[in-house]
Amino acid sequence: MGKRDPNIIRVGDQVKVIKPDFFVRCGYRMSFEEGRKYVRESYDEEIARFIEQFYFTRSPYRLGRTLKSNDEDRTSPTFRKIVDALAYEYIRSQGFGGNERTIHTIHAPDYEGCILWVDDIKRVVTGTYSPGHSWGGIDFNGYDPPMLENQKHHKILLCSPLSGVFFNSGKNGVLNHDIEAVNVEKVMPDGVCECKNPILHTSTMQCARCGKFRR
Numbered sequence: 001m002g003k004r005d006p007n008i009i010r011v012g013d014q015v016k017v018i019k020p021d022f023f024v025r026c027g028y029r030m031s032f033e034e035g036r037k038y039v040r041e042s043y044d045e046e047i048a049r050f051i052e053q054f055y056f057t058r059s060p061y062r063l064g065r066t067l068k069s070n071d072e073d074r075t076s077p078t079f080r081k082i083v084d085a086l087a088y089e090y091i092r093s094q095g096f097g098g099n100e101r102t103i104h105t106i107h108a109p110d111y112e113g114c115i116l117w118v119d120d121i122k123r124v125v126t127g128t129y130s131p132g133h134s135w136g137g138i139d140f141n142g143y144d145p146p147m148l149e150n151q152k153h154h155k156i157l158l159c160s161p162l163s164g165v166f167f168n169s170g171k172n173g174v175l176n177h178d179i180e181a182v183n184v185e186k187v188m189p190d191g192v193c194e195c196k197n198p199i200l201h202t203s204t205m206q207c208a209r210c211g212k213f214r215r
Contacts, residue, residue, distance in 0.1 A: 006186075006188070007186060009118060009121075009155070009157065009181050009184070009186050010118070010121075011118055011119065011120060011121060012117075012118060013117075013118045013186055013187075014115055014116065014117055014118070014162060014186070014187040015115070015116050015118060015157065015159070015179075015181075015184035015185065015186055015187060016113060016114070016115055016116075016184060016185050016186075016187050017111050017112055017113060017114045017115075017116065017179065017183065017184055018112070018183060018184055018185055019112075019182075019183040019184075020107060020108045020109055020110075020111045020112045020114075020183070021105040021106070021107050021108075021179070021180070021183055022105055022106050022107075022108055022111075022176070022177065022178060022179050023103065023104075023105055023156050023176075023178040023179055023180055024104045024105055024106055025103075025104050026101065026102070026103050026104070026124035026125070026126065026154070026156075027096075027101060027102075027104070028096035028097050028098060028099070028100065028101055028102075028129070029096070029097030029098045029100065029102075030091045030094055030096050030097030030098075031091075031104075032084075032087060032088070032091065034091065035086075035087030035088065035090045035091040036083055036084065036087040038087070038090055039083050039086045039087045039090060040083060043086065047079060047082050047083065047086075048079065050082075051076070051078055051079060051082070099128055099129040099130070100126075100128055100129075101125070101126050101127055101128070101129060101148060102126050103124065103126060103154060103180065105180075114161070114162075115161075115162040115187060116157070116159035116160065116161060116162060116177055116179070116184070117159060117160045117161075117162050118157050118158070118159055119158050119159060119160050120158040121155060121156065121157055121158065122156050122158065123153055123154065123155060123156070124153075124154050124156055125148065125151050125152070125153055125154070126151070126152045126154065127148040127149055127150045127151040127152060128148065128149045128150050129146065129147075129148055129149075130146065130147050130148070130149050131146050154180055154181075154182075155180065155181040155182075156178055156179070156180055156181070157178065157179055157180070157181055157184065158176075158178050159177040159178060159179060160177060161177050
């Protein structure tokens, strides 16, 4: 069995942020959340009135939840399901904002140079959506199914913070610490401890548990 390439980033490795573009999602330009926002801003009242017509939801405070609320946790499950269905129909009617499937990120310059611990890894694919179409003649016909052309595969690191600055991760809109592998570099341990505890001091890179130092 050959020796593993030390430069490949694996689960359990530490990485340093070189380009602070944090992963949000992979998909087409128009997101599902954009569709939900449009439906709620345009049809909140109409959806609530429609639901209230049915006897089993005549009370808008059934189970302590309202038919519509700015707090999603308090919104009626029935209301949410209708909004979700209409949101999908809306973004589909808009062609999902285009046929390019891309990676969407948030740029957070404050986190450049920070250290992350790799908890898991996933792969996503970008490319250009090509719809299916039928073809044929008098005596023959066929169908080419939809496909994603010009595919590119991307390695996404699902990470936990090791540098203290991340404990204020609400800044710059960063809601998680996931990042594409091309935007980081692997931190080589050089024989120091391998425990998973957060670093105590960002400036010294000292391990919070054993006191040893990381580079």
